């Protein structure tokens with residue numbers, strides 16, 4: 224069963240075909256990696272899937288619904304969450320509050336109920352806080368709860384951003400370079416964490432440059448080059464794929 | 478839990494009472510007049526603090542909303558419908574008890590809208606206009622948003638200045654008192670000075686209670702998230718466009734509420750209330766209060782408006798607020814009374830510890 228199906232997706236920026244007729248599927252409960260040289264269109268593809276960009280053509284099907292043309296908050300409500308290549312935490316808010324924002328789609332107090340401070344909104348607030356703390360415990364960072372999120376160390380910020388996405392209790396998690404800027408130890412911990420998240424039943428689509436991480440945890444790997452899909456296969460097959468080798472060697476030559 | 482949350486509100490209520498007793502004891506009840514007016518201006522300021530400081534959306538047009546509220550209520554409660562008696566719409570309004578008759582200064586018959594009804598209409602009109610203006614304008618960011626709201630403020634100013642219906646440069650005068658309930662009347666009569674001081678500050682207390690609840694809520698967190706990283710907030714499921722619009726409309730409604738009450742208190746309103754300098758003044762007070770600091774903004778708003786109304790700044794009144802804005806932007810763009818300071822005050826901590 225495919226949780227996400229992308230059909231013939233295209234996106235053009237001026238004269239540049241950033242995403243060129245890309246189709247693929249992500250099986251429920253799996254980890255799929257999206258790799259390719261810088262500028263290949265990976266982040267653009269994420270933005271198209273999430274509704275942050277509108278595709279020129281093509282379709283996105285998520286959990287049985289056609290979601291292209293939806294706004295990001297609608298996609299989030301449908302059960303998708305994401306992290307960003309360049310960390311986008313909320314400044315001047317604690318790590319806990321950052322993660323609590325991820326509970327938005329699972330809580331409902333609006334302006335009026337909140338202003339009146341109705342008892343159920345306070346109960347809901349406590350539940351949100353509890354859930355956010357539970358996620359921080361799962362990630363092993365509960366001691367960071369009260370620290371200002373954007374003042375944390377880089378590796379911790381990545382974890383908090385991941386926690387914020389997990390707080391959405393997503394069916395599908397999009398991770399854009401979750402190990403970028405992390406050292407080797409942090410990277411291998413991140414890999415374990417992603418595998419653990421998959422084990423809780425969350426489907427993962429991730430962009431990553433760290434090949435050890437990608438090959439270790441992915442069930443399938445999709446390779447993009449200049450916006451085009453050049454391979455979509457199991458990790459072992461990808462490593463032997465002639466065109467993939469050419470793309471990566473070619474990049475080294477340049 | 479409720480006790481701790483309400484502590485600052487209770488403290489404010491006690492301060493309000495203490496100030497009234499002090500002015501009475503010191504034989505200076507006239508101070509209450511300026512404090513009453515400053516209270517009504519505070520309604521604009523606390524709403525704008527949520528919009529600017531928390532949600533990160535600037536408005537240089539809030540004097541416009543204040544004026545729309547005041548002018549609408551002022552016009553409806555002074556526009557004489559007596560010559561139109563017998564016309565169907567007037568008869569319907571009369572049958573619904575929305576009109577009140579009386580005599581003007583020269584003994585001629587008057588038939589005008591009841592202040593209660595006028596107040597409700599003024600708020601609804603403001604909410605409608607804020608919605609129509611906010612919807613397109615809040616798609617803009619930063620100085621584009623500042624310029625667009627400035628444009629709106631300029632239009633309101635020029636319209637009230639140019640319309641003979643609302644007295645053009647003279648504004649509207651002889652606006653009647655606003656009887657509330659249980660004998661409370663919004664009026665500038667000096668015999669009712671203390672009563673009116675409590676009416677104004679009762680409204681401020683109510684607004685503060687609602688808004689402090691709001692900033693600690695799911696919505697408040699979403700608003701701060703929008704301020705910090707709008708795209709990320711949107712990705713977390715926050716309908717950013719809707720939240721910004723709701724906050725804009727709420728702050729406009731608070732401004733209009735202040736406008737309606739101050740207009741009946743003063744018995745008149747003039748175009749200077751709609752001027753861009755007034756909007757700049759509100760923004761300067763929010764900034765000097767600490768941007769995302771509701772209590773700081775309230776305190777600075779009362780202090781500066783009180784001094785301004787007492788004429789302490791002389792003919793440099795507007796210049797003082799311009800200077801404040803300039804200095805804040807140069808030396809403390811996060812505001813003078815920083816949020817860090819506010820967080821140290823009891824009951825204001827953001828990470829509301831769920832006390833039993």
Ligand SMILES: Nc1ncnc2c1ncn2[C@@H]1O[C@H](COP(=O)(O)OP(=O)(O)O)[C@@H](O)[C@H]1O
Nearest residue numbers: 236239241259260261262263264265266267268
């Ligand atoms: N919003 C945008 N506007 C214009 N060009 C863009 C935009 N986003 C990305 N691009 C361009 O599209 C190409 C693909 O970018 P991106 O998706 O970020 O690549 P990757 O994530 O694979 O490194 C790049 O050439 C980039 O400069």
Ligand SMILES: [Mg+2]
Nearest residue numbers: 265266267308
């Ligand atoms: Mg990228």
